[in-house]
Structures are given as C-alpha cells and as structure tokens.
Amino acid sequence: MHPILKFVAQRIALGLVLLLAASVLIFAGTQILPGDVAQSILGQSATETALANLRAELGLNEPVVSRYFAWLGGALQGDLGTALTNGQDIADAMSRRLGNTLFLAGWAALISVPLAIILGLIAVRYNGRWPDRLISAVTLATVSVPEFLLGYIVMFYLAVQFRWFPSVSTVYDGMTLGAKLNAIALPVMVLVMVVLGHMMRMTRAAILNVMQSAYVETAELKGLRPFTIIWKHAFPNAIAPVVNVVMLNMAYLVVGVVVVEVVFVYPGMGQYLVDHVAKRDVPVVQACGLVFAAIYIGFNILADVIAIVANPRLRHPR
Amino acid sequence: MNDDEIVPVSHVAEGETLLEITGLRIEATAYPPGEPPQEIVIVDGVSLSLKKGKVLGLIGESGAGKSTIGLSSMAYGRGGVRLTAGDIVLNGQEIRAAGPGVLRRLRGKVVTYVAQSAAASFNPSRKLMDQVIETTVAARGVSRSQAEARAVTLFRKLGLPDPERIGKRYPHQVSGGQLQRVMTAMALCPEPELVIFDEPTTALDVTTQIDVLAAIKEAIADTGVAALYITHDLAVVAQVSDEIMVLRHGKMVEHGTTDQIINAPRENYTRDLVSVRSIDHEEKAPVGETVLKVEGITARYSGLKRDILSDVSVALHPGQTLAVVGESGSGKSTLARVITGLLPPSAGKVTFSGRELSPALNGRSRDDLRELQMIYQMADVAMNPRQTVKTIIGRPLEFYFGMKGKQRDARVAELLEEIELGQGFADRYPAELSGGQKQRVCIARALAAEPKVIICDEVTSALDPLVADGILKLLLKLQREEDVAYLFITHDIATVRAIADSIAVMYQGKVQRYGPKSEVLAPPFDAYTDLLLSSVPEMRLGWLEEVVENRRMESAGH
Numbered sequence: 001m002h003p004i005l006k007f008v009a010q011r012i013a014l015g016l017v018l019l020l021a022a023s024v025l026i027f028a029g030t031q032i033l034p035g036d037v038a039q040s041i042l043g044q045s046a047t048e049t050a051l052a053n054l055r056a057e058l059g060l061n062e063p064v065v066s067r068y069f070a071w072l073g074g075a076l077q078g079d080l081g082t083a084l085t086n087g088q089d090i091a092d093a094m095s096r097r098l099g100n101t102l103f104l105a106g107w108a109a110l111i112s113v114p115l116a117i118i119l120g121l122i123a124v125r126y127n128g129r130w131p132d133r134l135i136s137a138v139t140l141a142t143v144s145v146p147e148f149l150l151g152y153i154v155m156f157y158l159a160v161q162f163r164w165f166p167s168v169s170t171v172y173d174g175m176t177l178g179a180k181l182n183a184i185a186l187p188v189m190v191l192v193m194v195v196l197g198h199m200m201r202m203t204r205a206a207i208l209n210v211m212q213s214a215y216v217e218t219a220e221l222k223g224l225r226p227f228t229i230i231w232k233h234a235f236p237n238a239i240a241p242v243v244n245v246v247m248l249n250m251a252y253l254v255v256g257v258v259v260v261e262v263v264f265v266y267p268g269m270g271q272y273l274v275d276h277v278a279k280r281d282v283p284v285v286q287a288c289g290l291v292f293a294a295i296y297i298g299f300n301i302l303a304d305v306i307a308i309v310a311n312p313r314l315r316h317p318r
Numbered sequence: 319m320n321d322d323e324i325v326p327v328s329h330v331a332e333g334e335t336l337l338e339i340t341g342l343r344i345e346a347t348a349y350p351p352g353e354p355p356q357e358i359v360i361v362d363g364v365s366l367s368l369k370k371g372k373v374l375g376l377i378g379e380s381g382a383g384k385s386t387i388g389l390s391s392m393a394y395g396r397g398g399v400r401l402t403a404g405d406i407v408l409n410g411q412e413i414r415a416a417g418p419g420v421l422r423r424l425r426g427k428v429v430t431y432v433a434q435s436a437a438a439s440f441n442p443s444r445k446l447m448d449q450v451i452e453t454t455v456a457a458r459g460v461s462r463s464q465a466e467a468r469a470v471t472l473f474r475k476l477g478l479p480d481p482e483r484i485g486k487r488y489p490h491q492v493s494g495g496q497l498q499r500v501m502t503a504m505a506l507c508p509e510p511e512l513v514i515f516d517e518p519t520t521a522l523d524v525t526t527q528i529d530v531l532a533a534i535k536e537a538i539a540d541t542g543v544a545a546l547y548i549t550h551d552l553a554v555v556a557q558v559s560d561e562i563m564v565l566r567h568g569k570m571v572e573h574g575t576t577d578q579i580i581n582a583p584r585e586n587y588t589r590d591l592v593s594v595r596s597i598d599h600e601e602k603a604p605v606g607e608t609v610l611k612v613e614g615i616t617a618r619y620s621g622l623k624r625d626i627l628s629d630v631s632v633a634l635h636p637g638q639t640l641a642v643v644g645e646s647g648s649g650k651s652t653l654a655r656v657i658t659g660l661l662p663p664s665a666g667k668v669t670f671s672g673r674e675l676s677p678a679l680n681g682r683s684r685d686d687l688r689e690l691q692m693i694y695q696m697a698d699v700a701m702n703p704r705q706t707v708k709t710i711i712g713r714p715l716e717f718y719f720g721m722k723g724k725q726r727d728a729r730v731a732e733l734l735e736e737i738e739l740g741q742g743f744a745d746r747y748p749a750e751l752s753g754g755q756k757q758r759v760c761i762a763r764a765l766a767a768e769p770k771v772i773i774c775d776e777v778t779s780a781l782d783p784l785v786a787d788g789i790l791k792l793l794l795k796l797q798r799e800e801d802v803a804y805l806f807i808t809h810d811i812a813t814v815r816a817i818a819d820s821i822a823v824m825y826q827g828k829v830q831r832y833g834p835k836s837e838v839l840a841p842p843f844d845a846y847t848d849l850l851l852s853s854v855p856e857m858r859l860g861w862l863e864e865v866v867e868n869r870r871m872e873s874a875g876h
Contacts, residue, residue, distance in 0.1 A: 218439045
C-alpha cells in the first residue's frame with residue numbers, strides 16, 4: 001500500500017477513537033451538571049410524584065452506562081433524540097442550524113484564508129519595512145479586541161451610522177443568495193477580523209523560517225524576482241505549519257462562533273446551543289457537543305493529511 | 319515574467335577578459351557577546367582578472383574570504399556582508415554598486431553558482447528539471463522543450479544515470495554525488511559566461527569526488543565558460559584550474575599558474591599548504607591484553623530491513639590507535655554507537671578491559687561509562703553554549719570523581735595546560751573559541767574522565783588542514799603521556815596514515831581489510847581498498863586523468 005494511503009487510514013481510525021472518547025466526555029459532562037432535568041422542565045412548584053413520573057418517562061432512573069450506550073447507538077444511526085423542552089426531533093432542528101452556521105463560516109473562510117496568506121506573503125516580501133509593520137499592527141489589533149466588541153463596533157458604524165448592512169442577520173428559506181450575503185456581511189466581517197491575524201502571522205513566520213534556507217539563496221542567485229522566490233521556492237515548503245493553523249481557525253469558525261451568532265441574532269448552531277443550555281435541555285447540548293467534536297476532529301485530520309501530501313519526501317518515497 | 323527580464327545569450331569571445339576585480343574590500347558588522355557591534359574587514363584589497371575559457375582557483379582556510387570573493391562576482395553579500403570598495407567589472411559593466419534590476423539580469427544568466435551542499439541548495443518540494451531550467455525558460459527566451467533538451471544533454475555529459483528521466487525526480491530521490499552534478503547542469507543550462515564553483519566536492523566521499531571532479535572539468539572545457547573554483551583542498555584545485563590564488567585572512571598571499579604554485583611556491587604560507595601533514599608516526603606493534611575487543615557484531619536500526627553492520631570483529635590495544643575508515647554509509651559511526659551502548663547489537667559481544675559490556679547503555683556501570691569516552695565531529699554542538707569552558711570540563715570531574723571547588727578548578731587548569739590552551743580560557747564560552755579550540759576543549763572533557771579508550775568520530779573533518787594537523791599532534795602527545803587508546807573513525811586516508819597503528823577498512827557494513835597499518839596500506843589490495851586509496855587527491859598535475867583511466871571499480875555515489 002502507498003505510505004500516504006496507510007497514513008490517511010491511520011489518521012481516520014485515530015480520529016474515530018478520539019471521537020468516541022469525546023462522546024464519553026460529553027455524556028459524562030452533562031451528567032455531572034448540577035440540577036435536575038425533570039425539575040427544570042416542570043418548574044419549582046412541581047409535586048414529587050410528577051417529578052418521579054417524568055424521570056421514569058425520560059429514562060433517567062436507568063444506570064448511566066446503559067443510558068450512554070442507548071444514546072451512542074441512537075447517534076450512530078442519526079437519531080440524536082428529541083428536545084426535552086419542545087419535543088422536536090434534534091437532528092431535524094439542528095440540520096437547518098448547522099447549514100446556516102456552515103454558510104456563515106464558509107464565507108468567512110473563503111475570504112480570510114486567501115487574504116491571510118496574501119498578507120503573509122506581502123509581509124515577508126517587505127520584511128521589516130512599513131508594509132510588514134502595518135499588516136502586523138492591524139491584524140494584531142483586530143485579534144486583540146474581543147469579538148463581541150468588534151461586533152458592536154461594526155454594527156454601530158456600518159449598520160447604524162451608514163446603514164450599509166442590516167444589524168440583525170436574519171436568514172430564511174427562499175432568500176436570494178445576494179440577500180443572504182447582505183444579511184451576513186457584518187458577522188462575516190467580524191469573523192474574518194478575528195481569525196486573520198493568527199493565520200497571517202503564522203504564514204509570515206513559517207515563510208521567514210524557510211527564507212533562511214540554502215535553496216532560497218540559490219533562487220536569489222538565479223536572479224529571480226523577490227515575489228517569485230517567496231511564492232515558488234519558499235511558500236511550498238511552509239505549507240505544513242500554515243495548513244495546521246488554517247485548519248485550527250476553520251474549526252474555530254464553525255464551533256467558536258457562538259458569541260458572534262448571538263450578537264447578530266443569527267439562526268445558527270451557536271444560538272441554538274446557547275438557548276438550550278439556558279433551558280437545561282441535555283439531549284440538545286449533548287448532540288451539539290458531539291457535532292462540534294466531529295467537526296473539530298475532522299478539520300484536524302484534514303490538516304494532517306494536507307501537511308503529509310505537501311511533503312514530497314512522503315509523497316514520492318525513494 | 320515581463321519581457322524586459324529576457325537576457326538573450328550573447329557570448330564573449332574566448333580569451334577576452336570577462337571579470338576584472340580591483341581593490342575589492344568587503345566588510346561586515348560583527349556582534350560579539352557582551353560588546354558593542356564592531357565593523358570587521360573580511361576581504362581587503364583583492365584584485366583578480368579572469369579571461370573567458372579559463373579557470374581560476376581560489377584557495378585558503380575557512381575565514382580566508384574565498385567564498386565571499388566568489389560571490390562578489392555576482393555582487394552578492396551573503397549574510398549581510400557589504401561590498402564597500404573597489405571595482406567589480408563583469409563583461410564590461412561595473413556591478414558593485416548596481417541596482418537590483420541590473421543584478422537580476424546578470425545572476426542566474428551571465429553568472430551562475432554551484433554551492434557546496436547541493437542537497438541543501440535544491441528546493442525539496444520541486445522536481446529537479448523545473449529547477450534546472452527555471453532561468454533558461456524565464457530569462458533566456460528559450461522554449462520549455464528546448465530547455466529540457468539542453469538539460470538532458472548536460473545530464474548526459476555530466477555522466478548522470480538515466481539522463482532522460484532523472485529530471486522528473488525530487489532532490490531527496492537522488493544521491494549526493496548525483497545532486498552535485500545536477501547542480502552543475504543547472505549552472506550551465508542558461509549558457510552563462512562565468513560559473514562559480516564553491517567547494518562543489520567537499521561534502522562528497524573521496525571516491526565520488528573524483529567522478530564529480532572529472533565531470534565538472536570536462537563540462538567546463540566543453541562549454542568554454544570561465545570559472546572560479548573555490549576550495550580549501552589544494553590537491554583538488556590543482557586538477558581543475560589554470561591559475562591559483564592563495565588567500566589568507568581576506569588578503570592575497572600568492573597568485574600564479576597552477577604549476578608554479580604546486581611545484582615552486584614562493585610564500586611560506588603556500589609552502590605550508592603544499593606540504594601539510596608533517597606528522598611522523600611510527601607504527602606500534604600490538605602488545606599486552608586488548609583493552610577493547612569487538613567480536614562478531616551484527617546490528618541494525620529498528621524499522622530497517624537490512625543489517626548496517628554484519629559480523630564486525632576488531633580489537634584495540636592499550637595506548638594504541640585503531641583507525642576505522644570507510645565512506646558514508648559504511649557503518650563506521652554505527653560501530654561507535656554499538657560500542658558505546660547506544661544501539662544494542664542483534665549478535666556479537668563487546669569486551670572492555672577483560673569484562674563483557676552490557677549491550678544496552680542502562681546496563682553499564684559508571685566505571686564502564688567513565689573509561690569509554692567519545693569526541694564528536696561537530697565540537698560546537700557537542701557543548702552547551704551557555705556553559706563556560708570551566709563548567710564543561712569540570713562536569714566529568716564532579717560526576718565521576720566527586721571533585722569540588724578548588725580541587726576541581728586546579729584539575730581543570732591542569733587539563734587546559736595539557737591541551738595547550740592555558741588557564742585564560744577557563745571563563746570563556748564556546749562561542750568565543752575557534753573551531754580548533756572548541757575541539758581541544760572537547761578533548762579535555764573526555765580526558766577529564768581518565769578513560770582507557772576514547773572514540774574519536776571524524777574529529778578533524780570539520781577543521782582546516784593546518785588546524786586539523788595540530789589536533790592530531792595533540793592527540794598523539796596525549797596518547798604518549800596518558801597511555802589512552804583511540805578508536806579513530808574517519809573517511810580521510812591522510813589522517814589514517816598520520817596516526818594509526820592498525821586499520822580496519824569498512825565497506826557496506828563489513829570489515830573489508832583489517833590489520834597493522836603497514837600491512838593494510840601495502841599491496842596487493844582488494845578492489846575496494848584500491849579504489850579508496852587511489853581516490854585520495856594527490857598534489858600533482860594530471861593525477862585526475864590518470865586515476866579515472868586506471869580504476870577497477872565504480873564508486874557508490876555519496
């Protein structure tokens with residue numbers, strides 16, 4: 001078998017094991033949450049009998065291990081259970097939300113990744129001169145500001161003062177793509193600012209590291225243009241570290257957008273999670289946790305695989 | 319790529335002056351630890367002139383400024399050095415103060431460069447062919463297919479195997495000697511007027527060095543380019559150059575035809591270089607019990623499918639030197655790892671002063687460790703840069719003998735005297751020492767443990783010839799005084815001749831030839847030993863052609 005296929009298979013197997021471990025943690029975590037589900041559904045004034053009946057109905061009296069396997073077995077078949085608070089099927093309710101979140105995160109990624117890499121390349125080209133300093137300073141500033149504050153700042157200027165974009169990002173079925181993009185413009189902007197600095201700085205550092213190599217000197221002595229040297233000779237050898245940090249940020253865009261979604265009242269996973277945590281709706285919290293874990297692990301596997309494929313020594317063994 | 323980047327090929331006629339350097343001065347800023355930055359002069363007042371079709375050899379020790387001068391003909395200052403004065407006229411154009419646009423039109427087109435380590439100088443993530451023809455296609459106005467055809471012709475001329483397809487490979491898929499030839503092809507592909515060869519064979523095994531040297535010499539002659547050939551090895555430069563310039567501390571010492579420099583050197587320094595290896599060492603007959611005995615050792619690294627060492631047996635007597643000689647990959651360093659316990663062998667045993675050593679390191683007693691010391695090739699990475707010389711040498715004294723305070727300092731001072739450095743060095747850091755001084759400190763550290771055997775792994779390979787000579791003399795002196803035995807691992811036959819009592823020639827993990835020095839180095843030879851011995855460059859004209867003509871066996875290509 002080609003060593004790369006073997007490596008990819010190993011990574012995926014390892015990812016599944018990790019996901020299983022994560023499912024245990026999620027389940028255990030929700031079990032040790034203080035409070036009682038039945039109590040929070042029925043309220044403070046519920047009678048003891050009513051509580052006992054509800055507990056029995058929800059299967060809360062069964063041993064923890066058998067509940068875990070029942071839950072895991074369902075999840076493997078795509079059945080994430082029903083929400084305690086409104087009786088809706090979780091998988092159904094979540095798929096719309098997840099679609100929305102991926103739409104938002106996807107556009108943020110589409111803009112931020114190329115932008116971060118191009119800015120990184122420019123920073124290397126003018127290393128230590130004003131374009132480098134400007135790029136570093138601006139991206140550092142946007143990373144340093146908390147994202148909810150960034151959200152309110154862009155909302156204040158671009159939605160309230162200039163009225164270019166709506167301040168609330170409502171999307172629904174039947175909207176045209178243009179209308180949807182208009183609606184999510186502000187959250188995308190905030191997300192781009194949040195992840196840009198990290199990726200750009202890593203790109204810059206990784207390429208600068210490669211610029212010390214003897215083969216970059218060879219390229220210089222070939223009389224190539226500085227940007228050709230960076231793009232053709234330095235960047236291909238800096239892909240592995242760059243991909244790693246890009247994937248970490250991608251995962252963050254999907255699972256870490258809670259705050260931004262809440263700020264812009266965007267109907268995504270983040271809103272959904274926050275709503276149901278507040279209502280102590282354990283099955284929904286578990287399902288969200290599992291989906292987030294799967295996405296996080298998936299992106300990390302992807303990062304490893306791309307880094308491996310980018311390495312000619314592994315792609316073309318001796 | 320813009321059209322204004324195209325530099326069409328137009329050749330200078332044979333015999334016309336191509337490069338004229340006058341009064342070149344090169345400076346850099348040094349940052350010594352704990353002191354304000356200082357301006358230092360690297361090259362001072364060097365002038366040279368080179369005609370089309372001629373080869374000028376630049377020779378000197380490290381720090382002589384020879385690479386810096388070579389790169390100045392591309393107006394390139396490596397690591398921030400500045401070309402501060404003088405004229406560099408290439409092809410009628412003054413280039414020292416030229417702007418980046420002018421230099422881009424010269425570099426990689428009119429002047430090209432072959433680096434010492436081709437392995438590090440090729441981009442690991444691009445195919446060889448793409449790199450070889452890069453400037454030819456982008457800046458010589460040649461189509462890709464024409465450029466590839468020219469590259470294949472050069473590959474064939476340079477004797478590379480499978481010239482049609484080797485360009486499709488990545489750098490890591492090709493051996494070191496082949497890579498060096500591909501780099502020469504890369505330099506010749508854009509039809510330059512001048513090629514700078516910067517130690518192109520130094521990193522190669524002696525047997526491979528010959529092939530590459532012969533290929534380079536023929537390619538220079540065929541294409542009619544001018545060349546600057548930079549090396550520290552006078553015997554090598556004598557084979558390829560028409561003229562030689564000897565440099566020292568950034569100044570010219572002597573300049574003349576190759577014949578004159580080799581056969582009638584005028585300056586004392588040149589004479590030293592020509593007659594280096596002034597060591598006279600009488601071979602000692604094996605006496606007494608062996609101190610170290612290696613019997614039937616077979617070893618491999620985990621994950622490898624073949625043995626690195628198979629059935630290796632050698633012995634070492636007290637106060638004597640066993641030289642283990644061979645090319646890269648012959649298993650000589652692995653033997654050292656087995657003896658020191660870093661790599662437990664799969665078969666065989668190591669006996670040390672009468673007792674059998676545990677195969678693994680953690681089964682050995684403190685005395686086993688103390689009596690078997692090691693010195694490495696890279697002295698600067700074998701020392702903690704944040705410790706002073708006193709701490710470095712004092713460490714084994716504390717660890718093995720529990721010495722402290724004044725007693726330890728006194729012993730450190732004694733050891734510093736023994737290695738001919740003096741007590742003034744006790745408070746210095748490794749960064750404040752020269753290469754030879756660093757290696758001396760490493761020797762003192764090994765001696766501090768009062769060992770019976772010291773394993774010396776290529777200890778002089780990274781040093782200049784005259785400095786290496788000093789180290790070898792010191793090792794011999796210490797052997798006489800302390801009665802310590804050396805297991806001396808090296809690829810350099812001249813070193814072996816200088817210090818060995820007995821020799822083991824290793825080839826592909828086996829001992830090819832083993833015995834007292836006088837026997838091993840006397841005919842009749844087996845095919846490999848013959849190849850190895852005949853490959854050592856000799857300082858006379860025409861040697862290269864003779865050897866290539868008379869060889870019985872091909873080299874491995876490392």
